[in-house]
Amino acid sequence: MKNSIVLIGFMGSGKTTFGKILSERHHYQFMDTDDLIMKKENMPITEIFKTKGEDYFRQLETDVLKELTHKNDKMILSTGGGMILKQENVALMKSIGTVVYLKASPHTLANRLKNDTTRPLLKGKNKFLFIKDLLAKRKDYYEKGADVIIKTDEKNIQDILKEIEGYL
Template identity: 40%
Template sequence: MIIVLLGYMGSGKSSVGRILAEKLSYNLIDLDDYIIEKENTSVSEIFKTKGEVYFRKKETEYLKELLQLEDNTVLALGGGTPCFAGNMEAILASDKAVSVYLKGSLQFLSKKLFVKKAKRPLIAHIETEALMTEFIGKHLFERSQFYNQAEIHVVTDNKKKIEIVEDIILELF
């Protein structure tokens, strides 16, 4: 089985994925890390030198490659991955994959990301929490139609990562 974790930036895909993989004795693959390894450069460098269209093309190519894995795997996606190039359809069409939406509320994600914005190039320039809420609100509005197609939805607000993992396991098994 491939457990595909999706959701907005800051929803916990990578950190929850690590704990979930460990608890289930599954492999863990972070799609962004996989792209970095395959392309031999950082995601921000790919965006800067080759552009978003190239990145999204590679992201789709590698996602489809990973959806063919035979090993039990937790696959943590980038926040935008489900929203481009039929990626969500590919995930849902895979007989090996189950999709899990880590769903954070606008207020929860805004507060969490505003504090950690320096580490995230996409939002580092946002100066106030109100502007952060506006930015994330717009993104969530655009992306929710894709996220909401996931087979399992787990609310992440004010939960410890282990609680989120336990919720996922309850839904899966």
């Protein structure tokens, strides 16, 4: 299954956007761990966080990855921004495919997320400061967990797609 791609990165880094485009262009199955979790739990991520907590959600992420390691289809997998925090998840992602980190600056991420109201971790916070702080805490996890790092700041969509496609 090593022809699959696992996209990691902070929320707003483009994992879902690029994942969908790549899957259509190359006839790969597109999967999003957040979508799989919502379907499994029959509720939105915001509701899972609110009613069951972040620890419960993080365990669901691991459970979904374990299920996906048994799939033989070529896929583009978009993961949640915090997926990389558990070492167990890193090993599972690497068993699924090449792990590609879509890296963006706090400024770029805050700009992309300025009108987003769906992300539970951003609720009621100064988005730029929160993103800057959380990204600094996760930076090493992303970089150490990735097989490939693609910087997305100040690049157009086609250039980023070409870089990712080099690993298919």
